Amino acid sequence: MKKNATMANNPLPAIKDAAALVASYPKMPLTVDCVIFGFEENELKVLLIKSDLAVYNGQLSLLGDIVKNEEELDAAAYRILKERTGMNDVFLDQVRTFSNPLRHPGGRVITVAYCSLLNVRHHELKIHDNDLNWHKVSTLKTMAFDHKEIIDVCYKWLQKRIQEHPLGFNLLPEKFSLRELQNLYEAILDIRLDRRNFRKKFASMDLLIDIDEMEQDVPHRPGKLYKFNFEKYEKNKKKWIGIDF
Amino acid sequence: MKKNATMANNPLPAIKDAAALVASYPKMPLTVDCVIFGFEENELKVLLIKSDLAVYNGQLSLLGDIVKNEEELDAAAYRILKERTGMNDVFLDQVRTFSNPLRHPGGRVITVAYCSLLNVRHHELKIHDNDLNWHKVSTLKTMAFDHKEIIDVCYKWLQKRIQEHPLGFNLLPEKFSLRELQNLYEAILDIRLDRRNFRKKFASMDLLIDIDEMEQDVPHRPGKLYKFNFEKYEKNKKKWIGIDF
DNA sequence: GCAAAAGTGTTGTCCTTACACCCATGC
DNA sequence: GCATGGGTGTAAGGACAACACTTTTGC
Structure with missing residues (x-):
């Protein structure tokens, strides 16, 4: 097999230095946001914190964090869930990636939304950093970033998903x-x-x-x-x- | 409303410089890969090229490209489709984001998979860069990167989707x-x-x-x-x- | 006239819906 | 004993699965 396909013979030259190629790509910050649903008093709730960012002046925000350099998205989502709620035996699904260049006031940040359901009672919130708390989904107002849109998408995803998979049981006591x-x-x-x-x-x-x-x-x-x-x-x-x- | 919540009163200080925060995030290259299905001779086909990368030695690869700095993911997917096939009146759906740190031999690259269906006959392939061509889905062998896995995921997505939405008509003549x-x-x-x-x-x-x-x-x-x-x-x-x- | 696919109905089964009454418990 | 929700059956209609024969065309 020819090792050196030349530019003359090929429409495009074979690229030998893959690392150099990747190094030439634009790079962007990547985060994961977790939409964690719970169920309490006959209401669907979602776990939220108050945003750290001054511009959002205490508006509500999803639980999110950066993706570390060698970390898989799934792993990042599980890490966030664990760090914030102490739970690690929980189901998590990737829902969609959001890329609006203006979605973060500090510059472009891509975020991958994950959805999780957990039983409010199994999980007595012990950590209350940034006012971590459950909020009714039905009465959410404006939120930090595009997080309202992300919740809307995840809520629709949940409505569909729960009809085809036994997800609901994760929200109830055993x-x-x-x-x-x-x-x-x-x-x-x-x-x-x-x-x-x-x-x-x-x-x-x-x-x-x-x-x-x-x-x-x-x-x-x-x-x-x-x-x-x-x-x-x-x-x-x-x-x-x-x-x- | 207090403008300066202090560290003493709050578990975490409000962050005033969002741009500095974002600047501190790790950054990664981001690409879009398009899984473009077609239908011909009673077979489901997918549009592929030969990989540019020497390490893959001409193995097949999806149509992909980087996401530009201020470009939305959807826009990038449509751009790729347009550049490669000349079509722009086509449906495209985001399917999933793939993040295995080893998925690209040149270093970590996150990729967002998009799925599209188009009518093979409407689209006489005029551009043949990198051997752009249709390949039977059922007989695909190993491919460059994790593109086989991406196709498998998109194929399952398609199987489910086509039962609930009239996608199929995009694959047929009018x-x-x-x-x-x-x-x-x-x-x-x-x-x-x-x-x-x-x-x-x-x-x-x-x-x-x-x-x-x-x-x-x-x-x-x-x-x-x-x-x-x-x-x-x-x-x-x-x-x-x-x-x- | 033969090969190849188009076109067409009926029946049984199952699933879904609509609907109303008595029962067990706490207070 | 009353308020609250628990527990139950039936009948009608609609969707789906199984199944075979006649028709039209090209060759």
Whole structure:
């Protein structure tokens, strides 16, 4: 095989020094922002801090940080989650990358949005730097950077995703009642669902384990508690085929 | 409102110089790679070039380029598509960002994958730099960089997406027969479909316009030709609700 | 007339929807 | 005993899957 394809024979010369090529590329700062959803009091919430930046004057902001030099994006997202909440056994998904040159007041910063769901109760916020706290998604006002837009995109992603994957269970306690489950879906999808049909639906999926316990301390007839059967779900994951638009 | 929250009162000081903050961030080269699918001879194809890099010795590579300093990612993707194929009236979607520090032999390069579908016939390849050409997706071997992985991810994205959105029509001529449409779905989803049920399905959607023309030059009974009714589709876009996993 | 694909209906099954009453508990 | 939500069944309609024969054209 010819080692030296020449410029004369090829439309473009083979590039031998890949490092020099990369060195010639423009470089930009890259961050990860985590949209961490929780569910509490029948409301979808999101974990936010107050922005450090003076220009934003204490407006709310997502949990974000730079991506380190040799760090993968996924790793950066897990690191941020861990640093901010202490959790590390959590699901995280990359949603989209945002690149508006004006999205950061300090100059161009590209950011990759990750989405995560976690159970508010499992996670008693111990760190309160920058007023880390849960905020209702439905009443968010303007936020620092383009973070409102990022949350909107992630919220739509969640609405779609939760219908096709059992994500919701990450937002609930390990043991939950069907009422709680339905409240969750109603809140996230922003619709009302028929209670009987909802229960029938989940009964027919056969993915809930009846653990033979009842709710405690409710001011009405207590409901049965269930766990989600993740094992069975993983085994029978369906390949969904159905043209529909 | 206090303008000077001090370090003494706040867990973290407000940062006044956003530009200095950003300047302190690590910076990385950022590229866009376009996965451009086409359909020809009942096969899904993808537009590839031969890599410029000597280390890859002519292996196949996606169409990619750096993101310019003040350029949006979407704009970069459209620019690449335009530069390489001459097309600019095309749909493009961001799929995912890839960040493995070893994905580029010249050092760390982050890349954002975009996916596009275009009609092979509308686009007679005039530019043949670096052997720009269509390649069957089903028989791709190893490729330069992590481009095989990127294509795999985009292919899965396409399989899902085409079931929920009328993307497929971007791959077909403006006028197409039901047979062609079915072949397209069968090829992309890699399944067989019942012809009668397939036709019934599309008939019931009522999104195909019967243009009262027939196929020409086929060695068998010619089929009717249709156009897709994009206008009607846009008007009636459904909000799909249905928990299913 | 033969090869190749177009075109077309029915049936059973399953899933979804709509809808109303009694039950268990806390107060 | 009353308020609150828990728990349950059925009937109708719609979507999907399975399935075979006749028609049209090129050669």
